Amino acid sequence: MSVDQGQDIAGGNEKAIAEGVTTAAATANSYPVAPGYQLNVRSGPGTGYSIVRVLPEGSRVAINCQTPGTRVSGPYGTSNIWDNIGSGQYVSDAYIRTGSDGYVAPRC
CATH class of the missing domain: 1.20.5 (Single alpha-helices involved in coiled-coils or other helix-helix interfaces)
Structure with missing residues (x-):
């Protein structure tokens, strides 16, 4: 861009x-979303929530806030942090390259 x-x-x-x-x-x-991954966007902060859409490979996300949820293992480690990227849209932080193992945005 x-x-x-x-x-x-x-x-x-x-x-x-x-x-x-x-x-x-x-x-x-x-x-950025981890290279080579299509990422499920869920309606809440956990794998038990429904998938509302799928981000294509090469996507970038703006993180509005972060909240704890289901623990997930991904290319950037294991984390229970979920990133809110829109109203009713959450992705596991384990698939987002934030440069940190902790919170990088306010708590939801």
């Missing part, structure tokens, strides 16, 4: 600059 460069504010392009900052911030706060 590229970020458009805005013109200077005096040139009347305040919206373009603001959108560029928002886009850059959104990219900075998203995390």
